[in-house]
Amino acid sequence: MNFSEVFKQSNQLCKVSPDGKYLATCVQYRLVVRDVNTLQILQLYTCLDQVASMEWSSDSLFILCAMYKRGLVQVWSLEQPDWHCKIDEGSIGLVSSRWSPDGRHILNTTEFHLRVTVWSLCNKSVSYIKYPKACQKGMDFSADGRYMALAERRDCKDYISVFVCDDWHLLRHFETDTQDLAGVEWSPNGCVLAAWDSCLEYKMLLYSLDGRLLSTYSAYEWSLGIKSVAWSPSSQFLAIGSYDEKVRILNHITWKKLTEFEHHPTITNSKAVVFKEVEKRPVIPTEDLSIQQIAMESSLFDIQSKYEIPPLPVQVPVVKPDPDRANPKIGISAIAFSVDNRYLATKNGGFQVQSLFWHCSGDSVVLLGKDQLCLCYMATDEEK
Amino acid sequence: MPDPGLGIREFSSVSHIDESPSRHRSPPATRASETNSKHSYSVLTAFCTEENIPQCVAYVNQEAAALGLCGVCVEARGAGPSLGAASALNLLYELLQLQRRGQRTLHDLETQQLKNNSDLEHLQHNNSRLKDQLEHTRRENSGLHEGERQLQLKIRTLQRYLKSEKEEVQKLQSIIASRATQYNHDAKRKERESAKLKERLNQLLVDKRDKRLAIEVANCVGRADGKRSLWKTSKMEARHEGEMYKALLSDYEGRHQVLLQENAELKKLLQLMKKDMVSMLSPRKTTRAHMPAEDSLEQAGSEPDDELCEGSRDPLEQMCEQAREQLANSIRLQWRRLKSHMQRLDSQVSLAASREQEEVISRREHEEAITHMKMELQQCTEFIQTQQQLLQQQLSLPCDEETAALLNDGYLLEEKERLKEEWSLFHEQKKNFEMERKNFTEAAIRLGHERKAFEEDRALWLKTQFLNMAPFVGHRRHATSESHIHSAVSGAKVPSSPALSCTSASHTGLSTPTSDPMTLPSTAELYRTLQLIPDSRCGATMTKSQLRDSCTDCSIFSVVRDGNSAS
Numbered sequence: 001m002n003f004s005e006v007f008k009q010s011n012q013l014c015k016v017s018p019d020g021k022y023l024a025t026c027v028q029y030r031l032v033v034r035d036v037n038t039l040q041i042l043q044l045y046t047c048l049d050q051v052a053s054m055e056w057s058s059d060s061l062f063i064l065c066a067m068y069k070r071g072l073v074q075v076w077s078l079e080q081p082d083w084h085c086k087i088d089e090g091s092i093g094l095v096s097s098r099w100s101p102d103g104r105h106i107l108n109t110t111e112f113h114l115r116v117t118v119w120s121l122c123n124k125s126v127s128y129i130k131y132p133k134a135c136q137k138g139m140d141f142s143a144d145g146r147y148m149a150l151a152e153r154r155d156c157k158d159y160i161s162v163f164v165c166d167d168w169h170l171l172r173h174f175e176t177d178t179q180d181l182a183g184v185e186w187s188p189n190g191c192v193l194a195a196w197d198s199c200l201e202y203k204m205l206l207y208s209l210d211g212r213l214l215s216t217y218s219a220y221e222w223s224l225g226i227k228s229v230a231w232s233p234s235s236q237f238l239a240i241g242s243y244d245e246k247v248r249i250l251n252h253i254t255w256k257k258l259t260e261f262e263h264h265p266t267i268t269n270s271k272a273v274v275f276k277e278v279e280k281r282p283v284i285p286t287e288d289l290s291i292q293q294i295a296m297e298s299s300l301f302d303i304q305s306k307y308e309i310p311p312l313p314v315q316v317p318v319v320k321p322d323p324d325r326a327n328p329k330i331g332i333s334a335i336a337f338s339v340d341n342r343y344l345a346t347k348n349g350g351f352q353v354q355s356l357f358w359h360c361s362g363d364s365v366v367l368l369g370k371d372q373l374c375l376c377y378m379a380t381d382e383e384k
Numbered sequence: 385m386p387d388p389g390l391g392i393r394e395f396s397s398v399s400h401i402d403e404s405p406s407r408h409r410s411p412p413a414t415r416a417s418e419t420n421s422k423h424s425y426s427v428l429t430a431f432c433t434e435e436n437i438p439q440c441v442a443y444v445n446q447e448a449a450a451l452g453l454c455g456v457c458v459e460a461r462g463a464g465p466s467l468g469a470a471s472a473l474n475l476l477y478e479l480l481q482l483q484r485r486g487q488r489t490l491h492d493l494e495t496q497q498l499k500n501n502s503d504l505e506h507l508q509h510n511n512s513r514l515k516d517q518l519e520h521t522r523r524e525n526s527g528l529h530e531g532e533r534q535l536q537l538k539i540r541t542l543q544r545y546l547k548s549e550k551e552e553v554q555k556l557q558s559i560i561a562s563r564a565t566q567y568n569h570d571a572k573r574k575e576r577e578s579a580k581l582k583e584r585l586n587q588l589l590v591d592k593r594d595k596r597l598a599i600e601v602a603n604c605v606g607r608a609d610g611k612r613s614l615w616k617t618s619k620m621e622a623r624h625e626g627e628m629y630k631a632l633l634s635d636y637e638g639r640h641q642v643l644l645q646e647n648a649e650l651k652k653l654l655q656l657m658k659k660d661m662v663s664m665l666s667p668r669k670t671t672r673a674h675m676p677a678e679d680s681l682e683q684a685g686s687e688p689d690d691e692l693c694e695g696s697r698d699p700l701e702q703m704c705e706q707a708r709e710q711l712a713n714s715i716r717l718q719w720r721r722l723k724s725h726m727q728r729l730d731s732q733v734s735l736a737a738s739r740e741q742e743e744v745i746s747r748r749e750h751e752e753a754i755t756h757m758k759m760e761l762q763q764c765t766e767f768i769q770t771q772q773q774l775l776q777q778q779l780s781l782p783c784d785e786e787t788a789a790l791l792n793d794g795y796l797l798e799e800k801e802r803l804k805e806e807w808s809l810f811h812e813q814k815k816n817f818e819m820e821r822k823n824f825t826e827a828a829i830r831l832g833h834e835r836k837a838f839e840e841d842r843a844l845w846l847k848t849q850f851l852n853m854a855p856f857v858g859h860r861r862h863a864t865s866e867s868h869i870h871s872a873v874s875g876a877k878v879p880s881s882p883a884l885s886c887t888s889a890s891h892t893g894l895s896t897p898t899s900d901p902m903t904l905p906s907t908a909e910l911y912r913t914l915q916l917i918p919d920s921r922c923g924a925t926m927t928k929s930q931l932r933d934s935c936t937d938c939s940i941f942s943v944v945r946d947g948n949s950a951s
Contacts, residue, residue, distance in 0.1 A: 062605075071595075083602045090597035091588060104607055112581050117597070121605045126597075147628075164624045167616055171624060191635040200566055209632050222559050224566070253639075323562065326569030 004039055007032075013051060017060040022078070024063055026051040031065055031076060045076045048086075053096070057103035058145070062121075064106060066097035073097050073106060075121065087119050100165055101145025109139075116150070118168055127168050133158065135198070137183030141165065142190040147209070149184045149193050160184060160195060162211065172211035178203060182226070189235040192252070196240075199224045199327070204240055206255055215255035219248055224328075230335040239344060241332025247346050263332070263348035268313040275307040276314075319350045338362045343378065444475070453478045654715055661718035665725060 007014075013026035016036060023034045029050050033043040049067040056063055066073045071094040075085035093111030100107060106119045113134040118127040132138055133151040140149050145165055152159040158181035162172040180198040187194065192214065197203040202225030204217040217240075219225075224243035231238055237258065238250045247261040267274055321328040329350035336345045340362040347353050352370045359366070367374040432440040445455035456471040614620060778787065 077605075083605075085599070085601045087599045088595070088597055090595040091591075092597065093584075102607070102609070104605060111584070112577060119599055121601060122607050123604060124599055124601055126599070146631075164628075166624070167614070167620065169616065169621060169624055171628060189635055191632055200563055209628055222556070222563075224559075224562055253643075323558065324565055326566045328562070 007039075010050070011052065013054045015054065015056055017056045018058055019060040022060065024054060024056065026054050026065070031063060033063070033078065043076075043078065043081055045074075045081075047074050048072055055097075055099055057099050058101055059103045062099075062103060064097060064099055066094065066108075068094050068096075073108060073119075075106070085121065089117065098139075100148075101141050102165060105165075105168075107139070129161070129163075130154075133181060135180075135182050137185065138181075140184050140186050140193075142186040143188050144190055147171070147186070147190065149186060151181050151184050151195070153181070160193070160207065160211075162193075162209070174207070174211045176205055176207075177213075177216070178205065183229065185229055185231065187231050187235040187238075187252075188233055192235070194229060194231070194238060196226045196229060199227065199243060201225055202242060204229075204238075204250075206238075217250060217255060217257070219246075219257070220244070224331070227331040228333055228335050230337055232337045232341050233339055234341050236341070237337075239335045239337065239346075241335050241346060241348075243328070243331035245331055245348050247332055247335060247344070249344075261344075261346070263346070265316050265318045266313050267316060270312065272312070274310060274312070274314045276310050277307055321350060336365070338365075338378075448475055448478075451482070453482075651711065654711055658711070658715050658718055661715075661722050665718065665721050 007025060008027045009025045010028050011026060014023070015025075016023050021036055022042065023036050023039070025032050025034070029047045031043075031045040031047060031051065031054065032041055033045075034041055045063075045065075047065045047067065049070045049072065051065045052068045053066040054063060061078055063076045063078070064073060065076070071089040071092070073087040073089075073094070075087070077083040087106060087108065089108055089110060092114065094108055095111050095113065096109040098107050099105070100118070104121050106121070108117045108119065109132060110117065113132050114130075116129040116132045116139075118129065120126070129150060131152045131154045133153045135151055138151040141147070142149075148163045148165055150161045150163065152161055158176045158178050160172075160174060160176055160181075161170055163169065164171050176195055178195065178197040179201050182196055182198040184193055184195045186192070191209050193207040193209070195205045195207060197205075202218050202220055202223075204226065206214040206216070208214050219240075219242065226240055226242050228241040229238070230241075236252050238252070238255075240248045240250070242248070245263045247263075249258045249260070250256065251258045319329075321330050332346050332348050334345075334347040334353065334356040336356045336358055337343070338345070338358045339360050342362065343358075345356055345358070345365050347356055352372075353367050354370065355366075355368045357366050357368075358364070363378045365376045365378075367376065441456055448455045454471065454474055456475050457468040778791070
């Protein structure tokens with residue numbers, strides 16, 4: 001694996017454009033756009049303050065730079081470097097800023113989640129949405145970009161509003177039967193909205209596009225509940241990862257549990273292959289990173305490491321989390337379906353894996369750790 | 385008269401006199417009379433009489449001395465010896481005393497015995513009672529043990545229950561604790577947020593400058609899809625609703641299609657299964673009553689299913705329901721039958737296995753037979769292999785005469801066969817040859833004749849020519865000679881192409897007549913020259929076709945040759 005030279009960036013702001021041609025990085029208050037193949041600097045923009053968040057528009061023509069401290073959002077155009085746009089939220093402050101799916105509207109969430117302002121770049125108009133909820137995932141756009149679901153809370157009750165992204169027309173507004181709505185997510189086919197409660201109560205609600213409640217699912221009571229949710233790309237399955245270290249899969253016809261996967265600390269399944277990375281570092285003791293059913297490549301730099309296959313049963317090292325802390329580091333924190341619906345990757349416990357993503361071809365997984373990058377290829381039996 | 389000495393000792397029951405002195409034998413007559421003297425007159429006289437008084441006295445004294453009593457003395461008085469009255473009375477008194485003592489002791493003993501008996505009875509009674517009591521207590525003991533054991537069990541279950549309850553309590557406590565931390569965390573977060581809000585509010589109240597929110601855009605950007613944005617009207621709203629419902633409907637329809645497909649496939653599978661099951665079970669059907677019902681079921685099930693396969697229309701919805709039910713019922717029925725059949729088979733097998741050893745043996749035998757056959761097969765293959773090897777060896781190595789002869793015979797047979805074939809071929813060819821030769825010879829003969837004729841004609845013609853050198857030559861002769869020539873040419877029945885005749889004609893035209901008579905070349909010469917007979921150099925195996933070709937060739941050549949020879 002070849003690596004390029006090291007480029008400076010700040011705040012981990014480094015994104016490739018959706019069309020895959022450009023790479024944008026932020027260094028303090030500057031925005032640098034490079035060509036992906038040659039890594040030559042194509043454009044250089046200067047913002048008014050240190051950039052806190054940066055996002056490409058969906059058509060790769062604009063880049064949004066948000067500066068939360070000053071409540072400013074600046075938008076830069078790739079086609080016309082002279083074009084500029086500055087959005088000032090004023091005294092109300094800014095907490096988050098994002099593009100709409102059509103790439104022409106910017107949604108700013110103000111401080112204290114007082115409201116969401118929708119700025120249009122086409123006609124400079126502004127719309128407000130009141131009482132958005134400050135939760136894990138309060139806003140979600142459907143895959144085709146036509147609808148937006150927003151979690152709201154007023155009068156100690158949770159609501160969900162469905163907007164048409166075309167003209168921000170409120171399509172549906174309904175109350176949800178949750179104690180404390182934690183997140184909403186559209187299914188990939190855009191017809192079902194999954195809404196789940198906070199971790200104090202295990203409750204998953206499924207709403208149809210027109211606001212009807214299709215089904216509720218609750219695996220158990222009292223113990224800490226849902227930690228992560230993922231739809232399968234075909235919308236046939238909904239995977240729910242919870243604090244009890246289990247993943248439960250619901251099917252889209254009856255919305256009942258299809259199967260559940262446990263994450264036992266001892267791996268005894270004869271079909272499982274465990275790869276254990278053994279690093280040959282003279283001073284630091286070996287670091288274990290064992291993951292199920294995947295083939296691996298070696299890590300960066302010149303630290304000698306190799307993967308050995310220990311015989312089953314294998315005891316995965318578990319770090320007991322501090323029970324006195326809120327949001328304990330136990331349970332399924334990341335779930336990802338492969339693109340062809342065949343595989344499911346889950347991360348359980350306090351492993352230092354920041355993110356988990358499948359390649360679009362469906363045969364490899366990227367694991368990003370604190371100081372390690374791991375590419376895992378699935379070995380298939382059929383020879384093509 | 386009493387019998388003195390008959391030995392009959394009749395003692396009265398009153399006096400239990402010790403038998404010990406009576407053991408000391410004295411003449412039975414005297415004794416008898418003495419002992420019975422007090423009691424019966426007859427006895428008195430038997431023991432002691434006037435005559436034997438001193439003996440009796442001596443005996444009495446002896447007995448008394450034995451008993452420790454004083455004896456009697458004999459006084460001689462008046463008429464004969466008589467007993468001293470005092471001593472006798474003393475003796476008597478002592479005897480009476482003795483007797484009284486004896487009676488007393490007897491009485492005592494009797495009472496003692498009675499007492500002992502009663503004691504014994506009492507003790508026996510006690511014993512039995514105590515035994516009963518012991519039994520009873522033992523039973524009670526075992527009962528108590530049993531009770532204790534059950535109580536122990538109960539204790540253990542209760543302990544376990546207690547432990548589980550404790551665990552659950554602990555778990556609940558941990559849950560409560562985690563929830564409490566979560567609540568606290570959230571509450572703190574909210575409090576911090578509200579504090580920030582308050583602060584900001586204060587700041588805003590104080591800070592009069594109100595920064596307006598605004599957007600500065602260099603120029604408006606077009607929409608992503610290039611279209612112009614539309615006004616917000618109720619029609620738009622309706623359109624949005626419509627689009628939403630369309631999206632939902634299309635999704636549902638897609639799912640519906642998938643489900644229909646799945647349904648159809650499953651139904652097909654069920655039909656297949658039913659057919660299979662029916663076919664499996666039908667040979668074993670004994671009752672005919674089942675058959676018509678089953679057939680009707682099948683028919684009834686198939687008809688709506690056929691209609692289903694065509695397409696589901698609304699009037700058929702009910703029938704579809706019925707069809708489904710019927711199909712399901714028939715499947716269930718068949719499955720039940722199959723199950724019962726399998727159970728019957730299983731029971732049969734188990735019965736057969738348990739009932740007789742023969743059955744088991746037959747199976748074993750069967751397996752044995754199989755293994756035996758396998759072994760045989762293996763042996764046979766090995767045998768064949770060894771034979772092959774041996775054959776190879778035989779072929780390569782020199783062998784003894786017998787085998788050599790055998791082999792030679794074998795080879796000879798082969799050769800004979802081959803030879804026969806070749807002979808037959810040869811004969812055929814020979815026949816053909818003969819035929820052709822005949823043809824040749826005939827043709828040659830004819831040719832010769834014709835040549836002769838021709839030569840004659842030519843001679844004639846030349847003669848005539850010569851003669852006609854003179855002016856008055858007859859044209860008749862010319863014509864006749866020509867006609868002769870033509871006839872000769874046409875007559876030549878040579879089996880060749882017309883070109884041949886031309887050549888022969890030309891040859892005859894060109895060549896000068898020879899005077900030699902035509903000697904027909906022998907066919908052998910002909911053939912030899914034409915190199916048809918190989919002079920026994922090459923092999924006799926010339927194929928028929930080759931011969932035929934050579935025959936035709938030689939026919940051509942023969943004419944040519946004849947022509948040449950003629951010239």
